Amino acid sequence: AQTxxxxxxxxxxxxxxxxxxxxxxxxxxxxxxxxxYKQPPSRQMILVIRQEAYKQQNATENRxxxxxxxxAKSFSLKISDSQLGDAAMYFCAYRSTxxxxxxxxxxxxxxxxxIA
Amino acid sequence: xxxxxxxxxxxICKSGxxxxxxxxxxxxxxxxxxxxxxxxxxxxxxxATSNEGSKATYEQGVEKDxxxxxxxxxxxxxxxxxSAHPEDSSFYIxxxxxAGARGYFGPGTRLTVL
Numbered sequence: 001a002q003t004x005x006x007x008x009x010x011x012x013x014x015x016x017x018x019x020x021x022x023x024x025x026x027x028x029x030x031x032x033x034x035x036x037y038k039q040p041p042s043r044q045m046i047l048v049i050r051q052e053a054y055k056q057q058n059a060t061e062n063r064x065x066x067x068x069x070x071x072a073k074s075f076s077l078k079i080s081d082s083q084l085g086d087a088a089m090y091f092c093a094y095r096s097t098x099x100x101x102x103x104x105x106x107x108x109x110x111x112x113x114x115i116a
Numbered sequence: 117x118x119x120x121x122x123x124x125x126x127x128i129c130k131s132g133x134x135x136x137x138x139x140x141x142x143x144x145x146x147x148x149x150x151x152x153x154x155x156x157x158x159x160x161x162x163x164a165t166s167n168e169g170s171k172a173t174y175e176q177g178v179e180k181d182x183x184x185x186x187x188x189x190x191x192x193x194x195x196x197x198x199s200a201h202p203e204d205s206s207f208y209i210x211x212x213x214x215a216g217a218r219g220y221f222g223p224g225t226r227l228t229v230l
Contacts, residue, residue: 043154043207045221091159101148101167101213106159 002027002094006107013082014115020067021077021110023092031097034068035104036077039089048090051075079112087114118144120212122222129200130230137195137225139210145190146212151183154207154224166193200229 003026013019025034036048051059051068058066063083067076079086089111093104119142129135139149148167152160164180166172166187174180184196197204210222 042223043209044223045160045209045211101219103150103162103165103213104160104211104219105162108159 002029002032002096002105004092004094004105004107006092006110008110009108010111010113012113012115013079013086015082015084017082018078018080019082019112021079021090021092021112023075023077023107025073025075025092025094027073027094027096029096029098033095033097034066034075035093035095036064036066036075037091037093037106038086039091039109041088045091049077082114084114084116087112118142118212118214118220120210120220120222122208122210122225124225125223126226126228128228128230131201132199134196134198135200135227137197137208137210137227139193139195139212139222141191141212141220144212144214146193146214147190148213149187149193150211150213150219151185151193151195152209152211154209156207160209163195197227200227202229205229 005024032053034051038046038048049061049064063080065078089109091109092107095104096102121140123138151163154160163178164172164174166185168187168190172185187193205228209224213219
């Protein structure tokens with residue numbers, strides 16, 4: 001079974017600075033999807049960024065980018081120019097592509113605080 | 117973008133009662149729906165996967181007779197917590213799956229069992 005590990009329970013960053021959240025995963029599959037989700041206090045899950053494993057190019061979405069290292073099974077999220085609204089729980093997730101519509105497997109999350 | 121609703125958003129019930137939570141995809145058809153549970157300060161844990169018209173597949177440790185899932189149509193799945201107890205108090209979230217990597221979460225339902 002696949003596992004996702006987020007080793008940083010909490011992180012903090014000064015407003016306008018850059019922060020990187022770590023995520024590693026374990027799988028024997030060669031093709032899969034990786035995600036970062038944001039969960040603010042409302043608890044609505046918000047997709048931040050998605051990466052297909054077959055793509056070597058790192059995904060980017062405005063201030064959010066990933067460093068995808070397939071061989072190392074690492075998928076870190078970089079948030080640039082941090083804003084107060086970025087404060088939330090961030091979950092890394094894995095999804096298999098092997099068969100049908102498969103569920104997301106989540107890490108334990110990292111709580112990000114943004115300091116004004 | 118695609119919208120998923122959950123009803124109710126919050127429910128408080130007495131121990132021993134049953135609670136039904138609805139998950140609807142409002143502007144698309146979802147062949148697969150996933151139900152997750154999230155305890156305070158913890159991550160999302162998959163409870164079950166349901167495909168329209170067939171029985172749900174439950175994760176190990178999740179009692180299928182306690183957490184009844186019905187996926188009667190491509191836009192509606194329901195989770196019924198039967199004979200709820202305080203330890204069932206949690207945040208329940210559905211996710212509607214689409215082809216490829218796409219999928220959308222509902223806003224969640226906070227269940228409190230007294």
